Amino acid sequence: MTSRQDLGQTEPRVRTAAVIGLGYVGLPLVLHLLRKDFRIVGYDLDARKISLLKAGKSYITEIEDVEIMEALSTGRLVLTDRYQEMEEAEAFIVCVPTPLSDRGTPDLSYLTQAVSEISRLVPNGKLIVLESSTYPGTTREVVAPILERIGLTVGQDVYLAYSPERIDPGNKDYPCHMIPKVVSGMTPTCLRQVEELYRGVFTKIHSVSSVESAEMAKIMENAYRLINISFVNELAIICDELNLDIWEVIEAAKTKPFGFSGFYPGPGIGGHCIPVDPIYLEWKLQQYGMGSGFIQLSQSVNHKMPQYIAGQVQKILDTKSLQHARILVYGIAYKKDIADSRESSALQLLQVLHSMGADAVYHDPYIPNVKVNGGIWNSVEITFELLAEMDAVILATDHSCIPLSLLLEHAKLVYDTRNATAGYDGIAKARVVRLGGGGIS
Structure with a gap:
């Protein structure tokens, strides 16, 4: 019997990605990436969430327990509250909260902490993709300097991209992979890296010229809804x-x-x-x-x-x-x-x-x-x-x-x-x- 190896063919390479933050954005993304044959390391600082997931339990209403069990059965999912278990990941997808502080100002502490931890694991051409909603300039002015402070050159040693999440909780008509994916990179090489990561994962990729444009697009989407809801309330x-x-x-x-x-x-x-x-x-x-x-x-x-x-x-x-x-x-x-x-x-x-x-x-x-x-x-x-x-x-x-x-x-x-x-x-x-x-x- 002729084998694939005899014909000079090899099994497709399984890519490994780490998803940081397993909430309404991160967990659906984990499940979808597993369906696309990725190996996934799912991280959350909430140990309770990790315990529930390991037990096959979902804490998100629209995700059934059976979906978690199916994900575990693939053998390609690692769940952890320790960053050290992400060392084998080629791409780090950051889906952490970006709330407001008690003073009503941006609170980027979850984001900066995640990037600081990841920075110790990212040499050798790895990719970091930010998906958390934030103001225009965050990727370039806040995240990139964290990487540069430890001697990494963005676009050479590490690739940095921004791709805003567009999850609509409770909307069964538009699961995450059916929503066109806006992508951007700090450099042209960074953009190519994130395009390669998400091509075949999402139905459609829409690339923009800068990380600031992608950040602003996400803000615009939600400001549009805010203004129109407010108008109709009035x-x-x-x-x-x-x-x-x-x-x-x-x-x-x-x-x-x-x-x-x-x-x-x-x-x-x-x-x-x-x-x-x-x-x-x-x-x-x-x-x-x-x-x-x-x-x-x-x-x-x-x-x-x-x-x-x-x-x-x-x-x-x-x-x-x-x-x-x-x-x-x-x-x-x-x-x-x-x-x-x-x-x-x-x-x-x-x-x-x-x-x-x-x-x-x-x-x-x-x-x-x-x-x-x-x-x-x-x-x-x-x-x-x-x-x-x-x-x-x-x-x-x-x-x-x-x-x-x-x-x-x-x-x-x-x-x-x-x-x-x-x-x-x-x-x-x-x-x-x-x-x-x-x-x-």
Whole structure:
């Protein structure tokens, strides 16, 4: 029998990549790279995450345990909280958080720590790809100097690239590999290296001329969403005053086949990108004596939405204050069908209700507890008895599993910030009022 070796053929080389940060960006990327026959070292500083993954358990709602088990069964996945186990990696993909500090400024500590650790492992032509969202200039002004301080020349000794993550948690229509991948490099050689890494991994690669352009593209994507969500939230408030239905208005405007994209109102913005990335740009602009009026105004509009919603509920209840009013907030996640409450406007809504004297509780099927006002709040079970005690239910997140029939049958008042009750008019026993639905009669 003739072997592949007899014909002068060899098995394709298995590439080894390290993925640093196994959250909503890193973990899906790990699973996809394994499907593309990579050998992967997955790192996270959270030892609990590593233990769960080694046990075949997922901590991300949209990733099933069976997917983790399948990944482990390949024999090509190493999970660790030690950087030393990455020495064999040819490429290091950094997907760590880039949050805001307590002062509202960029916090790059996770990123700089990761690069500092990697720098000890990267000689001999290895590639570092940053995927974390950040302001234009971070790769060149913050990351490259860390490598240069230990004597590495970017483009020769080590290749440095930026390729922004574009994960949309909960969006099953666009898994990570189906989203076009923007790539950039510090030098032309660096760009070729990242193109080679991701060619065949993602459906489409889009190269740009500089790392700053790629960094700005990511900021632009999220600032675009921030501004448009803020605009439609302001229109919802206006429609309440004009006794118009914002939801009907949006559907009418969407019939135009060009020049319009539909955005929808809600209790505010949330997540790891939209509330944070534009602030990164604002911080950078301040160094040039500039600012973005659109971003500043958009932040202002969204920050007042929880206060506006609480005020609307108070008007509906026809009370001078919410002191001792019992209110259930349904949904704490910043968007439907995920277990992520980062920067969620629903958390701010709970704080506002509490500050106004309301006895507020919450229910979220994906988030069993949250930290609010320095204390831990637990999700309550929705029962007939609980609903009978509530003066109002505020729908803050439109999870697919929302028990609408139960709420509309047994609640006294449902204030709907997501239009989840559309089509239930005339059926509900509860009084239903929608944000931007035409005011309070």
